[in-house]
Amino acid sequence: xxxxxxxxxxxGIPDFMNRTSTARREIRPTPLAQARTHSSSGSRSxxxxxxxxxxxxxxxxxxxxxxxxxxRRSTRxxxxxxxxxxxxxxxxxxxxxxxxxALGIVIGASVMGIGQDYAINSQIDNLPIVQEMSQIVGxxxxxxxxxxGYFYDNYEIAKEAREKIExxxxxxxxxxxIAERMNEGYAQDDLDSVVNSIFDVRVGADxxxxxxxxxxxxxxxxxxxxxxxxxxxxxxxxxxxxxxxxDQQMRNVYDTNHNQELDEMISExxxxxxxxxxxxxxxx
Amino acid sequence: MDTDTIEVQVYSFDGKDYFLIEKIKxxxxxxxxxxxxxxxxxxxxxxxPDVLLPLDDDDEFEQALLLLTRKKIEAEE
Numbered sequence: 445x446x447x448x449x450x451x452x453x454x455x456g457i458p459d460f461m462n463r464t465s466t467a468r469r470e471i472r473p474t475p476l477a478q479a480r481t482h483s484s485s486g487s488r489s490x491x492x493x494x495x496x497x498x499x500x501x502x503x504x505x506x507x508x509x510x511x512x513x514x515x516r517r518s519t520r521x522x523x524x525x526x527x528x529x530x531x532x533x534x535x536x537x538x539x540x541x542x543x544x545x546a547l548g549i550v551i552g553a554s555v556m557g558i559g560q561d562y563a564i565n566s567q568i569d570n571l572p573i574v575q576e577m578s579q580i581v582g583x584x585x586x587x588x589x590x591x592x593g594y595f596y597d598n599y600e601i602a603k604e605a606r607e608k609i610e611x612x613x614x615x616x617x618x619x620x621x622i623a624e625r626m627n628e629g630y631a632q633d634d635l636d637s638v639v640n641s642i643f644d645v646r647v648g649a650d651x652x653x654x655x656x657x658x659x660x661x662x663x664x665x666x667x668x669x670x671x672x673x674x675x676x677x678x679x680x681x682x683x684x685x686x687x688x689x690x691d692q693q694m695r696n697v698y699d700t701n702h703n704q705e706l707d708e709m710i711s712e713x714x715x716x717x718x719x720x721x722x723x724x725x726x727x728x
Numbered sequence: 729m730d731t732d733t734i735e736v737q738v739y740s741f742d743g744k745d746y747f748l749i750e751k752i753k754x755x756x757x758x759x760x761x762x763x764x765x766x767x768x769x770x771x772x773x774x775x776x777p778d779v780l781l782p783l784d785d786d787d788e789f790e791q792a793l794l795l796l797t798r799k800k801i802e803a804e805e
Contacts, residue, residue, distance in 0.1 A: 499765055506768035508789050513770070513780040515739035515746075522747075524734045531749040533764035535757075535800060 567682035573613055574678065577621035580604045596626070596634045602641035609642070614687040615694035618642075620674025623649065623665045635665070643694070644701035656693050739780065752799060755792045756780065769793070 568574060584597040584604075605618050619639065626635035636648035645652055650664030660669045677687040737748040739758060746758035746768070754774070760766035769792045770780035783789050 499767070502765065503767045503769065503793075504786065504789050506766075507770060507792075508783045508786060510782050512773070512782065513741050515741040515778055515780055517778055518738045518740065519735050520738050520747075521733045521735050524732055527734060527736055527747065527749070530747065530759060530761075530764055534749060534759040534767045535796060 568678045571678065571681055573608070573617055573681070574621065576608065577605075577618060578625070580608075581622060581625045596631065596638075598634050598637040598641065602638045605638065605642050609695070609698060614677055614681070614689070614691050615698065616674055616677045616687060616689040616691050617681070619649075619653075619665065619694070620671065620677070624671075624674075639665075643697055645697070653690075656690050656697070660690075741780075750796060750799070752792070752795045755795065757792075757796060769796075 580601055584600045586595060586597060605622060608618050609615055622638060623635060639649040639652050640646055643652060653661040653665045653670050661667060663669065673689040677689050680687050739746045745761040747761055748756055749759050750757040754772045756770050756772055758768050758770065769783060769789065771783060773779035773781050783792065
């Protein structure tokens with residue numbers, strides 16, 4: 445499944461280690477080049493974390509508690525583009541904070557649109573895996589050294605997600621909860637990096653799920669079908685039922701790739717050891 | 729009506745005009761006309777549309793924020 449194209453991660457590492465994901469893990473700090481930096485250009489700018497926190501705090505202070513406000517209502521005609529820009533500026537900082545988990549807000553089931561039933565949504569929100577995955581992403585958003593922006597620690601997110609899967613967590617739920625927080629509009633490249641690292645592939649998140657189920661996941665990881673399957677998986681867990689979805693296929697890929705890596709390491713060790721033994725016995 | 733313009737609801741108080749940029753359920757998302765950093769979320773009073781009720785607590789604030797986020801994500805998809 446892995447795409448064997450060149451990878452510029454492999455510098456200064458012995459050849460046999462380059463064939464294993466252990467090497468990639470060792471040299472995989474999140475580069476500053478991938479950091480989200482503040483830009484004044486357009487709606488895709490990445491706000492300074494301090495500004496994000498300040499906006500969040502101010503909005504909260506003006507919204508919660510206190511007295512009711514009696515306002516004078518009116519209507520006004522404004523330019524469509526102007527109001528759209530105002531809306532984008534006002535909402536982008538706080539929604540980026542929510543999506544990235546930078547401010548520790550858990551995306552609950554009611555917002556995921558899983559259902560209108562308060563009871564099931566509450567059960568879903570209380571699932572340990574939901575809270576743990578929210579924490580994994582939220583705690584691995586960091587400010588850049590120069591304080592200009594923020595970035596995901598993809599290595600840590602992938603590492604912790606792998607541990608969840610190794611301990612029996614549903615790959616669908618793990619992937620879905622990461623994808624829900626690493627929105628395609630802001631963090632697709634981070635998501636691709638995380639998925640590649642979890643499953644030891646090089647195809648990115650969308651292509652990975654397509655390969656798992658070509659008929660159903662044509663629209664990729666943020667497509668309706670995968671997200672619905674992820675939400676159904678959460679509902680199943682909340683009801684104490686077994687998660688079906690495409691968990692087994694994903695687990696097969698995970699096991700195959702990670703066992704293959706281990707086999708290669710063992711094989712390389714055997715080659716080196718056997719050669720050494722032969723030389724020791726008088727071989728040329 | 730000029731197709732490049734749109735009519736928006738304005739709430740005026742404390743000497744400022746706040747534009748209604750979004751309404752989800754009974755949550756009103758208001759932003760200061762002159763300062764995009766000045767945004768608030770209030771609840772509509774069904775008995776008196778001129779009254780903006782405060783949110784009960786931080787949980788409700790986060791919930792309203794999450795609803796806005798979800799709508800924004802859906803709009804971008």
